Amino acid sequence: MFDWLGFRQGLPLWVSWRLNRNLEKDVEEIFEGIAETRKELLFSWSHEYWGHIERLKEQWDKLNLGDSGIEMSAEAGLKLNQEQLFQSLYSRAEDFTELFLLNTAGKVTFSTYTPHIGTMYRDDSVLGIAITNLRNTSTDQLLYGPYADAMTSSIGPRTSTFHDQMTLLFMHTLRVNGQFAGILCGRVPGDVIGDLIQRESGHVYPDSGDNYIFMAKPNLNLHIAPGTALSRSRFEDRTFTHGENLKDGVTTNWGTVSVKEHTELEIMFTDPATGELHPGVANTIQNGNNLFVAFPGYSDYRHIPVIGKGVTFRLPHCPDDWGMMCEGDLEEVYRIRGIRLRFAKLHNWLTLVFSVIMAVIVYLAAAYTAPIIAAWIGGAACLITGLLTSSLVGRKEIGRVAERLRNISRFIRINAEGKGDLTQRLHPNTFDNDETRELAKWINNMIDSLESIMIQVKLTAGDVSSSQQIMNDTTADTVTSAGRVSTNINEMIRSMRSQLQDIDAVKDSAEQMRETLRLLEQQASEQIDVAKNEVIRIGGKMSHISSKVEETNQTIRTFMRTVQEIRSVLQAIEQISSQTHLLALNASIEAARVGEHGQGFAVVAMEIRKLSELTRTSTEQVHSIISHIYKDAEQAFQSMEEGTKVVQEGNMLVSAASELLTAAAEDDQRKHQAVDEVVQLMEKIASVSKENRKISKNVESKVLELTQEIESIRYTSDNVKVIATSMQQLVGQFKLKDTRTH
DSSP, X not given: OOGGGOHHHHHHHHHHHHHTGGGHHHHHHHHHHHHHHHHHHHXXXXXXXXXXXXXXXXXXXXXXXXXXXXXXXXXXXXHHHHHHHHHHHHHHOTTOSEEXXXXXXXXXXXXXXXGGTTOBOOTXXXXXXXXXXXXXXXXXXXXXXXXXXXXXXXXXXXXXXXXXXXXXXXXXXXXXXXEEEEEEEEEEETHHHHHHHHOGGGOSSXXXXXXXXXXXXXXXXXXXXXXXXXSOOGGGSGGGOSSOOTTTOEEETTEEEOOSSOSTTTOBOBOTTTSSBOHHHHHHHHHSEEEEOSTTOEEOTTSOEEXXXXXXXXXXXXXXXXXXXXXXXXXXXXXXXXXXXHHHHHHHHHHHHHHHHHHHHHHHHHHHSOHHHHHHHHHHHHHHHXXXXXXXXXXXXXXXXXXXXXXXXXXXXXXXXXXXXXXXXXXXXXXXXXXHHHHHHHHHHHHHHHHHHHHHXXXXXXXXXXXXXXXXXXXXXXXXXXXXXXXHHHHHHHHHHHHHHHHHHHHHHHHHHHHHHHHHHHHHHHHHHHXXXXXXXXXXXXXXXXXXXXXXXXXXXXXXXXXXXXXXXXXXXXXXXXXXXXXXXXXXXXXXXXXXXXXXXXXXXXXXXXHHHHHXXXXXXXXXXXXXXXXXXXXXHHHHHXXXXXXXXXXXHXXXXXXXXXXXXHHHHHHHHHHHHHHHHHHHHHHHHHHXXXXXXXXXXXXXXXXXXXXXXXXXXXHHHHHHHHHHHHHHXXXXXSSSOO
């Protein structure tokens, strides 16, 4: 019946449990609530601090990669701005005792704790497993620990009530172009999570209640066996124990249980009698959770019967599964003695005593007085004993209960009025071991939760206020910068508009130039056409001369008859030569007027002049030949052959002149095309300038809108400041501890 407890230890516990068996359902709900609340606290805290690390990582990326895309190594960051980022987070996240940066080789390149800078963590160091895991896997975040690190002890605590070497490390990889570039680390003392789950002032079972974390299933820290303690136990410290504790050693029939430095990693939650994990931890690991609140409980490492709730969980980015036990001693949980029971005991004793007295009084009255008198005496005695019973019960029990309830009512009233002292607690030991003590403990728990919330609100209000001030200062700087940008943009737009006007003027000038060149080209084209016609006529005459020479070769007589015709033809040639000379002279004059665009045509005119000179020379030669024909008929055929050669040369010169005139016309056409292309380009520039006008107007309007929005943000920032001040005033109505630890 009493199982492993034995009769002497088990009987009193069994009686307590039986007297309060109706509370078993409530006790189950209590431990379920405690476990769930502590688990939520751990997850909420973990998410909060991962959020800090992730925001710092994003700011580091912006600082070291920048908007320009220029990449920098983790070690070559901008030190000044980097220090500001780290110090800003360090001041907000109070549980971090250090923020530091590891490069790819595992060297500390920056730290909020200066002596740590330069430390090298190799594969065999305390961080070797964690660094290797992050470097060689796709994992970007790792919650590593707890592990012992002397650096944690050297840095000292910020918020934790107790402090030693135990450490939790938030680690986030840094990457550049997808390549490992370093690790961002945030150090938290291991006792912080102990404070989170213990909440000493809110313990429902102040004498024995203990919440602790243990290893359930190691996945990365394989050297930590399941059942090993990962958080500090209340019974490690003398502050919260009465008598023996783990620092001095807890004595059992199977030896002394103790720790050298700290609970974490030093103690296994075993039953000293068996050496095996005690059923609470073992069943929690096996089933994922465990609830046991009935008699006789199970033996803890102190070999004391305890009951409670166990759960397993995995915190964000923690590779290992942890377990948590929320326990209380069976004796404390069920030691309560209800008001009803105490009233009944007192009333029963008084009833027994007064019944005996009544019997004696009635017996004496019946023996020595008349029956009527005995009846009256009995009735009076009954009335007196009833009044005495009522008076004694009221004085001894009801008065005490009323006084306790008045104390509770006074405590609640002080805090309900909105100006309460949330650092104060009811003292359960001043209450009787009944429902009033339970009520006092739960009120303490409620005030503890309220104080934690108010402290968080106070810290949040402070963060909001400081962030608002930073935002206000930044907004003011942004307004000033926006004003300067607006001024510069306006100046740029004015300059752009002036340039656009110049472009329009250049476009108009290009149009005029195109019209002028078009007229010049038309005139030159007409003159070239006249020259080409004349050259064609010369070619025709040359052909006619050639035929005449051929006829002369057939017969001298026929040749002689045609001498006069030749002379007339020569006169025509002279006229053509004269006209060609005049045309070439005019063409030279026109080419000089055109300037460099007429250089090509000047060359053609020069060639034509040469052609006219050659033609004149040829005519003179023909005259000479005709003269010689009359003098020397024998040389007629030779002279005619020479004339034929001259005519052939004339044909070649005519062909060359025709080609030169055609090339000149093509050159003028290409010049015209080039001018058209320039004009088209100017038209495109003009169209772009029109678009730039529209864009400049849009830029002006956007800058104006931006300035207005910044002013709106500034106004909103002022409102936030008012709200934060109001929050601080509201929280200021309550007296709070400086931190959340108690």
